[in-house]
Amino acid sequence: MTNFNFLDDDQLVDALLVEVAGLLSRLIEDGEEGAIDLLGLPLSPFCVAELERRLGRGEISVELDAIGLSKIRETGFPGVWWTQHVDESGRVIARLIETTAIPKILRADVDDMKRGRKLLLASIDVAVKTSRSAA
């Protein structure tokens, strides 16, 4: 049977912060984005809270409403983001620390923009026709 030598919570938090620093260096020096999947790690609720506290809060906080609420927040360290995705039943489905200038999920997708433009033009067309017929 496997014999685990668990790190205590403080050691785990320190180890993760070292990894975050390494990922941030890669982003700065090579432009390479990174992420740590926190749900994939055996972290206690205390450990998660402590990690969140140590990373702190930055200037940007975004709420994304897409098949459940997601909270995306820049930490106190620019380029390091704390992301939590929740589904419609309220269950946390992903919790990530991302190192990126801006998380991909915040950027508008080209296909979505094209569909949006089509809808926008159609709505203008309808508005113009309506105002003409009213006149």
Add this chain to the structure above:
Amino acid sequence: MQNADDNENDDNTLGAMLAARGIGRRSLLKFAIAMASSLALPPGVAPLMAANLAKAKRRSVIWLSFQECTGCTETLLRSSSPTIEQLIFDFISLDYQETLMAAAGAAAEKTLRDAIAANKGEYLLAIDGSIPTKDSGVYSLTGGRSNLDMLKEIAADAKAILAIGTCAAYGGIPKAFPNPTGAVGVEDLVSNKPIINIPGCPPVPEVLSGVLAYFISFGKLPDLDERKRPLAYFGATIHDQCYRRAFYDQGKFAHSFDDEGARQGWCLFELGCKGPTTHNACASLKWNNGTSFPIQSGHGCIGCSEPDFWDAGSFYTSLAGGSATGWRNAGVAAAVGIAAGAAAALAARNKSRPDPEDKP
């Protein structure tokens, strides 16, 4: 390959189909992030997964129910509230499923033939239930055809086979001693197709979602272990993922279901928990939208995702061979109740093994 075609301007792609329902790419990316996490893939894979899903077309799935109780279908389809995993049902075309489809009789048979012809070599074949082989498989028939014949015929043109639940994977309860129908699992009969086993009685629904999402995104099955189970979900034992594991390491055990140890939430090993020998994702993904799993509810794991779990002794006998004081009789009584048969209860209490001579 069907999944990664360049279908950007095609209204039949999953991306276009979801957009028409008001589900944008951010939702798809969020789904992919959740699936990548669930599949233990690097988080950086999610954008690629989302892009592939957006370009893919719906994958035909033919679902055959053989010697089973419909529990697998129930667990996969019922949910108290919508979950992100249910998006997967938008990604597949469930072309044949006897429990769910409206068609019956000759119309159902035609549906099956049409689905096979239209998706030859590309459909996924999902099986729940074991396959009886004794007496030419006469113990389970659909439309007058034996499950055995149907499996052989329909597997021939499948892209891959998903054996859903312990019965389809390993024979399960129908295969338990004395196995009167000669029940076996899919891999005992099919050897020339990619097979993935998703065992469990029933299986964890999120595992099926993850496997389907991976297959549709990348056109292949995820990494499997030696029992053909997806490694991401079956790579560790329940014991190794269990939140009570620390109590095991400290030697703190519940000795009965109502003692101080049980109240303190200590390890259930002595009460027969099969977590140390059972591979599954119950302890990490949990059940009912991540609410709980058997051990969290105070009962040991019964090892339902392992081969021959029903014949592996009483659920209440510890893996070390002992049985917790005062619970032996209750354990046997429960086994009798569950099995609804004195023979099964006796087999469990006496830790009888199936006679190799009785195997098909």
